[in-house]
Amino acid sequence: MxxxxxxxxxxxxxxxxxxxxTVLLSGVIYTARDAAHKRxxxxxxxxxxxxxxxxxxxxxxxxxxxxxxxxxIGACGPTTSYRMDAYAPTLLRLGLKAMIGKGxxxxxxxQAMKETGAVYLAAIGGAGALMAxxxxxxxxxxxxxxxxxxIRCLEVEDxxxxxxxxxxxxxxxxxxPEAYRASQN
Amino acid sequence: MREIAAQAITETVARLCIEANRQLSxxxxxxxxxxxxxERWPIAKTTLGTLCENLDAARATGLPIxxxxxxxxxxxxxxxxxxxxxxxxxxxxxxxxxxxTEGYLRKSVVKDPIRRGNTxxxxxxxxxxxxxxxxxxxxxxxxxxxxSENMSRLGMLRPSDGEQGVKDFVVETxxxxxxxxxxxxxxGVGVGGTFEKAALLAKQALLRPVGSRNPDPYYAAMEEELLxxxxxxxIGPQGFxxxxxxxxxxxxxxxxxxxxxxxxxxxxxxVTRHKEAVL
Numbered sequence: 001m002x003x004x005x006x007x008x009x010x011x012x013x014x015x016x017x018x019x020x021x022t023v024l025l026s027g028v029i030y031t032a033r034d035a036a037h038k039r040x041x042x043x044x045x046x047x048x049x050x051x052x053x054x055x056x057x058x059x060x061x062x063x064x065x066x067x068x069x070x071x072x073i074g075a076c077g078p079t080t081s082y083r084m085d086a087y088a089p090t091l092l093r094l095g096l097k098a099m100i101g102k103g104x105x106x107x108x109x110x111q112a113m114k115e116t117g118a119v120y121l122a123a124i125g126g127a128g129a130l131m132a133x134x135x136x137x138x139x140x141x142x143x144x145x146x147x148x149x150x151i152r153c154l155e156v157e158d159x160x161x162x163x164x165x166x167x168x169x170x171x172x173x174x175x176x177p178e179a180y181r182a183s184q185n
Numbered sequence: 186m187r188e189i190a191a192q193a194i195t196e197t198v199a200r201l202c203i204e205a206n207r208q209l210s211x212x213x214x215x216x217x218x219x220x221x222x223x224e225r226w227p228i229a230k231t232t233l234g235t236l237c238e239n240l241d242a243a244r245a246t247g248l249p250i251x252x253x254x255x256x257x258x259x260x261x262x263x264x265x266x267x268x269x270x271x272x273x274x275x276x277x278x279x280x281x282x283x284x285x286t287e288g289y290l291r292k293s294v295v296k297d298p299i300r301r302g303n304t305x306x307x308x309x310x311x312x313x314x315x316x317x318x319x320x321x322x323x324x325x326x327x328x329x330x331x332x333s334e335n336m337s338r339l340g341m342l343r344p345s346d347g348e349q350g351v352k353d354f355v356v357e358t359x360x361x362x363x364x365x366x367x368x369x370x371x372x373g374v375g376v377g378g379t380f381e382k383a384a385l386l387a388k389q390a391l392l393r394p395v396g397s398r399n400p401d402p403y404y405a406a407m408e409e410e411l412l413x414x415x416x417x418x419x420i421g422p423q424g425f426x427x428x429x430x431x432x433x434x435x436x437x438x439x440x441x442x443x444x445x446x447x448x449x450x451x452x453x454x455x456v457t458r459h460k461e462a463v464l
Contacts, residue, residue, distance in 0.1 A: 035301070065252050065291040074289055075243075075252040080332045080365050102423065103332070103365035124235050124423060125332065125367035126456045128252040129243035147303050148252075148291050160235070162425065173364050176426030177419040180226055184419070 004158070008056035009097040011117040017163045019170035023121060024158040029058040029100065030141065033079050035149040037087040044090065051142040052151060055095030058121075062100075063148035064138075065128070073138045073154070075128030078102045081120070085109050092116045100161060110169050120165040122172075134159045187264070187320040189464055191271025194324070197462050198280025198310075201326035202257060203288035205460035206249040212394040213371075213457050214240060216432040220369060220422075229427025233369075236422070236455055251456045254290040255328030257281045257310040260392065266320035274312055277324075282306035293331070313385065325392060327459040333370060333452040336362035339384055342446040351376055351448050352411060358450040359415050359431065364424020367454035369432045371395055372415065375449040378439035387451035390435040392459050399436050408434045422455075432457075 005013060007027030017023070030052050032040065040050055061081050065074030081101030088099060089112035097118050099109075102125040113120065123131060137155040144150050164172045209217070217240065221233035243250040259277050263269075269276075285292060285307035294308065295301045311329075338358045342350045355374055362370075375386025398405040411434040421427025432455065441447065 063252060063291065063293075065249050065254060066289045068247065068289045071246070071248070074291070075249040075254075077252050079253070080335065082365065102367065104363055122364075122423065122425075124232060124239070126251045126454055127235055127239035129246060129248040129250055130235065130239040132246070132248055133242060147305070148293070149303075172426075173424045176228065176424070177421060178426070180229075180419040180421055180426035180428070181417075183226070184417075 007058050009058060010056060011097065014097045014119045015117040015167045017119050017166055019163050019166045019172040019175060021163040023161045023163060025058065025161055026157050026159070027155070029060050029154050029156055031060050031062045031064070031152045031154060033061050033063050033149050034083050035146045036143055036151050037084050039143060041087045041090055054091050056097050058098035058100060059091070059096060060100040060123070060154065065148070067138070071132070073132050073135045076131050076135060077128035078123040078125055081105060088112065092118050104173060105165060110165060113165065113167055114169055117167045119163055119167060121161040122164045123159070123161055131159070186268040187266055189267055189269050189322055191269060191273065191276035193464055194269070194273065194276040194322070195280040195283060197324055197464060198259065198277050198326060199284035199287065201324065201460045201462055202281060202284030202290065202328065205326050205328055205458040206254045206288065206290055207243055207247060209240060209250065209456070210459065212396070216395045217369070217455055220429045220432060224427060224429050226421065226427035228425045229421045229429055232422035232425060233429060249290060251330060252291055253293065253330035253332060254285070255330045255458070256294055257307060258327040258329050258388065259310045259312050260325040260327065260389070261312065261314045262317045262323040263314060264319035264321045265316055267322050277310050277312055278308045281310045282308050322464040323461060324464070325459055325461040327392060330454060330456065333366035333454045336366040337387070337449070337451045339380070339447065339449040341380065342448050344444070344446050346446060348407070350446070352407065352414070354448050355411055355434070355450050356414050356418070358452070359420070360418055362452060363420055366452045368420055368424060369422055369429045369455050371432055371453040371457045372411070372434045373451040373453065374434065374436040375451070376436060376438045376446070377441035378447060380447055382439055383447035383449040384451070386437040386439060387449035390437040391451060391453050391457060393435050395433040395457060397435065404436045404438060408436055
């Protein structure tokens with residue numbers, strides 16, 4: 001199935017998505033990768049409020065290149081997601097509904113997704129120049145000292161994504177290659 | 186002696202950093218576009234089509250192909266008849282800083298592996314230098330993204346593991362990596378030497394034109410066989426399934442010790458970048 005969705009994403013919407021579906025996502029999303037996730041979780045450990053509202057939000061695991069003069073953003077494809085696995089369950093339990101990245105996820109993340117009805121979406125890894133054209137605005141939110149790893153708020157239009165892991169735990173990284181191999185027998 | 190100014194090295198490295206990140210070498214671009222033509226599995230074909238569109242977008246906008254513009258690996262072959270005026274390694278680092286700053290490339294290097302902290306200009310580079318006959322200086326800049334670097338492996342196999350042991354280790358590495366290194370990938374394999382030599386050979390294998398064959402027919406046949414085995418895994422572009430998991434497998438070897446058989450597998454993504462210049 002193909003869906004056109006706009007953030008914020010409610011649990012009803014994310015629970016209806018299935019691995020293998022494609023999504024054109026519009027609205028506001030936040031970039032955060034390794035160092036920003038570490039800081040977000042340290043913030044929670046100190047009992048402080050997060051600098052972004054993660055409820056019904058989508059976080060994009062990405063660290064863009066600097067924008068050139070006259071451009072909104074630089075190349076901004078996804079980074080490999082498993083490095084955020086240590087932090088993701090905490091954010092999911094605070095209401096995060098979509099994680100956008102690429103690559104495998106660990107069991108604890110999938111378990112938290114099942115509990116909270118969240119989805120894991122893949123952007124095409126290495127297609128950074130193309131993805132930049134779907135970003136209409138980009139604003140720094142916090143952690144400017146982290147450079148590319150700072151949290152940014154992106155307004156995106158028809159960002160092309162694929163549902164890799166759905167809220168039932170179905171995983172396209174398993175079923176996709178299996179289906180291809182079966183077709184070769 | 187032929188004199189080469191450090192400043193010329195800095196300027197060249199800066200230019201190569203920018204060019205390597207904005208446009209693939211013709212062999213690599215042909216490999217990606219050829220894979221798109223050859224792929225029949227629907228989701229794989231669509232995904233490869235997106236990668237081709239991305240190459241077009243990078244060319245049209247001047248943006249880097251991928252946001253991970255890498256850690257700069259710089260390979261130098263210095264002619265014995267060359268005299269460098271100034272600090273050679275400092276000139277390379279300065280070139281990386283200049284290229285990554287002026288080219289709006291991402292600064293992805295931290296100053297300490299555990300304590301972190303971005304260096305702010307993507308320095309230092311990782312420099313490999315060889316002294317060779319002649320009066321030229323050849324510089325190759327190969328920006329290395331870490332999605333694929335993280336999926337690389339090294340094994341100290343036993344001589345009794347033999348050819349099959351090497352093949353199994355390579356295929357297993359690709360299988361373990363799955364979707365993480367942004368397939369379709371290019372697989373660099375180093376066999377022999379010592380612990381560090383095998384790793385360097387694997388990286389150097391990735392500097393060869395993609396799909397080129399080892400001059401030794403024995404290893405050329407192994408490259409072909411491994412490519413077939415890897416593509417039979419069905420991982421496919423981005424791990425969504427399909428035929429195109431790897432665009433090439435390239436093996437480099439070196440003599441080794443009677444007691445050992447080191448094997449290193451260095452994985453590159455579909456944005457396999459290297460650009461060279463001769464001064």
